[in-house]
Amino acid sequence: MTTIPAxxxxxxxxxxxxxxxxxxxxxxxxxxxxxEHTPRLHIHPTSTGMCxxxxxxxxxxxxxxxxxxxTYGRNSSINGFVTLHDxxxxxxxxxxxxxxxxxxxxxxxxxxxxxxxxxxxxxxxSEKKHAPQPDYDGLSWPLPPTYDMPFSAVPGISLKSSYTxxxxxxxxxxRKFRFLTKSNTISVPFIHSPRARPSRPIHHFPVFLSDVxxxxxxxxxxxxxxxPTQIHSPADRLAFVEIFGLADTIPFHVxxxxxxxxxxxxxxxxxxxxxSTIVESLIxxxxxxxxxxxxxxxxxxxxxxxxxxxxxxxxxFDAHSIGMGDAAMSTQxxxxxxVASPKx
Numbered sequence: 001m002t003t004i005p006a007x008x009x010x011x012x013x014x015x016x017x018x019x020x021x022x023x024x025x026x027x028x029x030x031x032x033x034x035x036e037h038t039p040r041l042h043i044h045p046t047s048t049g050m051c052x053x054x055x056x057x058x059x060x061x062x063x064x065x066x067x068x069x070x071t072y073g074r075n076s077s078i079n080g081f082v083t084l085h086d087x088x089x090x091x092x093x094x095x096x097x098x099x100x101x102x103x104x105x106x107x108x109x110x111x112x113x114x115x116x117x118x119x120x121x122x123x124x125x126s127e128k129k130h131a132p133q134p135d136y137d138g139l140s141w142p143l144p145p146t147y148d149m150p151f152s153a154v155p156g157i158s159l160k161s162s163y164t165x166x167x168x169x170x171x172x173x174x175r176k177f178r179f180l181t182k183s184n185t186i187s188v189p190f191i192h193s194p195r196a197r198p199s200r201p202i203h204h205f206p207v208f209l210s211d212v213x214x215x216x217x218x219x220x221x222x223x224x225x226x227x228p229t230q231i232h233s234p235a236d237r238l239a240f241v242e243i244f245g246l247a248d249t250i251p252f253h254v255x256x257x258x259x260x261x262x263x264x265x266x267x268x269x270x271x272x273x274x275x276s277t278i279v280e281s282l283i284x285x286x287x288x289x290x291x292x293x294x295x296x297x298x299x300x301x302x303x304x305x306x307x308x309x310x311x312x313x314x315x316x317f318d319a320h321s322i323g324m325g326d327a328a329m330s331t332q333x334x335x336x337x338x339v340a341s342p343k344x
Contacts, residue, residue: 053188057085060167060186070165070190082123082167089172091181093124099143099163099192103288106156116143116161123167146191149286149299157288157297163192198243219253254278280304 028034051065062070062080072078078097084090099116149159166187173180220242244250256263266277282302288295 051080051188053186055184055186058167058169058184058186059083060188062165062188070188071193072190073192074194078165082169084169086171089175090124090169091126091172092122092170094168094170095121095123096166096168097163098166099161101144101159101161104151104158106151111158117163143192143194145193157286157295159286161192162189164189195245196243197245250282252280254280 049065051062051070053060060080060082062078064079065071082093097117097119099118101114101116102111103114104111144161146163147159147161149157151158164187166185168183168185170181170183173182256266280303281300282304284299284301286297286299288297
């Protein structure tokens with residue numbers, strides 16, 4: 001007897017559709033909240049101008065730039081276009097980005113030159129009608145900002161870091177002899193200005209002694225014992241973020257503790273209110289390591305005058321401490337934080 005197997009119907013389980021990707025918006029919804037957010041205190045509008053450089057009948061136009069200087073920050077894109085004359089004999093167009101640092105030390109000749117970046121990209125080639133656009137290759141390394149420190153600023157040392165973007169147009173001498181070529185290069189210096197933002201907003205506290213007890217994590221404290229012959233001392237409390245922009249205000253507070261007879265010397269006379277016994281200075285420190293030589297130079301960028309402030313309504317004069325405080329230094333008036341850039 002032959003047995004014929006009965007057909008078996010297997011019913012697959014039902015599958016539900018994948019949930020839709022949630023929509024994203026710059027502002028949180030009613031059931032959402034921000035975990036961490038650092039807004040910009042000073043909104044700088046995006047430049048909509050154009051920087052144009054011309055050589056002969058060729059021109060390079062770089063967009064999204066101001067009228068005065070060509071400036072690029074960290075992770076910025078170089079956008080623009082090239083206009084040509086006699087384009088029928090153009091064989092190749094190459095974009096180059098170069099950066100170098102020149103260091104000259106008194107008594108050493110010639111200056112020490114270090115290449116910072118030297119990248120080349122082919123924008124167009126007659127052999128390849130559709131040349132690929134420049135793309136990120138996955139490599140990255142830190143680059144110093146555009147900087148120019150002459151001998152007059154720091155005796156014995158001169159330092160300059162500079163960057164240029166150039167476009168080289170190569171043409172055949174004639175349509176018949178294309179192996180004979182000539183080139184036209186248009187170079188444009190630009191400012192490399194990498195900037196960092198603090199991990200959180202900068203808070204300004206009008207009443208220091210009460211605020212530091214409420215939010216002590218917003219301040220960085222440095223203790224220092226003053227000796228009789230010592231002149232300089234660091235700030236006692238500084239804003240914790242320690243990263244400030246050009247238009248930010250740097251708040252700090254100095255508190256001195258000691259005998260009343262010693263502290264009286266820090267209180268200015270009533271008739272001489274313009275004189276300050278404690279001055280805070282903002283200093284740029286430059287460290288060189290060249291051929292085994294370690295050198296350090298400091299440049300004073302600005303000063304802030306400290307004014308005495310009582311400890312509080314309940315404080316008495318013989319409390320053996322006096323607050324010099326909540327002085328603020330504005331970096332906006334000191335353009336040398338990002339030193340003068342090369343003229344276009």
